[in-house]
Amino acid sequence: MDMFNLRGQTAVISGAARGLGLAFAEALASAGCDVAVVDILQEPSAALYELQSRFNIKVKYYRLDITVRDDVIRTITTIIQDFGTINININAAGVVTDEPFLTTSDQNLRRTFGVNVTGSFLVAQACANAMVDRYKSHHGEEPARGATTGSIIFIASIATYIASTAQQISCYTASKAAIKGLVKPVAMELSRYGIRVNSLSPGYTMTDMMKGLQDEQPKLVKQFEKETLFGRIGLPEELKGAILWLSSPKASGWYTxxxxxxxGGATSWKHPAVLDE
Ligand SMILES: NC(=O)c1ccc[n+]([C@@H]2O[C@H](COP(=O)([O-])OP(=O)(O)OC[C@H]3O[C@@H](n4cnc5c(N)ncnc54)[C@H](O)[C@@H]3O)[C@@H](O)[C@H]2O)c1
Structure with a gap:
């Protein structure tokens, strides 16, 4: 549909070597968007490169630890050279460790806030600067009247809406609340350049992150299934429509x-969910 046509645009997606980020890359690729992926993994899933021929788009993978500012700036500069422009930035890289609040370690605090908050901040900041430079080269200091320069999307979490008895993730939840906290002030600061800033909060979704948690705690997925209104957890595919909508200026230009x-309705009811039922 024309409203969702992103041909000729470029998206920088962090954490898209696998998981939700990869599903987001597929969603944008299906709309004709070129995709630059940054992730710490040595190699991305083969499915990432397949997007190139499936949708006749450009795909490049950049190995990057998003917590290191100089490396982020260097990589985003290379992406601009390779793709010419950045229109969309999705910040899906994230980590989670299940650890009780009372004994949460410094290592967990540093890593979780380092990746989920500082890393997302740095990538979004570098992408936003590229978007602003492009805006200024066309419009000078004249404030934007329409939102067409770019879309920045942070990935927060259901965890900031409701605590689950199945997990002890206060450190992770606080990091996601911090990311959600960025959205309004940054949306305000960047609105004059026609850039929209939002976050997407996924509910419980089956990805490698979820599989890792499940290995440590086999009842976890059963518990999450009970917590949604459909009795099942989500699939990465089920977030594609939302990310495409948030990315497309013609579809969501008034949303920032x-x-x-x-x-899946998990926060819509008062469930009597207990692990041992
Ligand atoms: N799966 C869920 O149920 C769920 C629910 C709510 C929110 N989320 C959020 O969605 C996002 C994606 O989660 P997922 O389930 O796909 O997880 P995942 O573990 O499958 O993918 C996360 C990706 O982030 C990358 N990454 C980690 N540290 C990095 C670093 N320092 N630099 C660059 N890349 C790094 C990983 O290599 C991985 O490819 C995360 O922010 C997560 O918190 C997931």
Missing amino acids: GQDLLLD
Whole structure:
């Protein structure tokens, strides 16, 4: 549909070597968007490169630890050279460790806030600067009247809406609340350049991150299934429509400064969920 046509645009997606980030890359690729992926893994899933021929788009992978500012700036500069422009930035890289609040370690605090907050901040900041430079080269200091320069999307979490008895993730939840906290002030600061800033909060979704948690705690997925209204957890595919909508200026040009919660109804009712039932 024309409203969702992103041909000729470039998206920088962090954490898209696998998981939700990869599903987001597929969603944008299916709309004709070129995709630059940054992730710490040595190699991305083969499915990432397949997008190139499936959708006749450009795909490049950049190995990057998003917590290191100089490396982020260097990589985003290379992406601009390789692709010419950045229109969309999705910040899906993230980590989670299940650890009780009472004994949460410094290592967990440093790593979780380092990746989820500082890393997302640095990538978004570098992408936003590229978008602003492009805006200024066309419009000078004249404030934007329409939102067409770019879309920045942070990935927060259902965890900031409701605590689950199945997990002890206060450190992770605080990091996601911090990311959600960025959305309104940054949306305000960047609106004059026609850049929209939002977050997407996924509910429980089956990815490698979820599989890792499940290995440590086999009842986890059963518990999450009970917590949604459909009795099942989500699939990465089920977030594609939302990310495409948030990315497309013609479809969501009036939407900025918000968090979009997509959770299979898990936060819509008072459930009597207990692990040992
Ligand atoms: N799966 C869920 O149920 C769920 C629910 C709510 C929110 N989320 C959020 O969605 C996002 C994606 O989660 P996922 O389930 O796909 O996880 P995942 O573990 O499958 O993917 C996360 C990706 O981030 C990358 N990454 C980690 N540290 C990095 C670093 N320092 N630099 C660059 N890349 C790094 C990993 O290599 C990985 O490819 C995360 O922010 C997560 O917190 C997931």
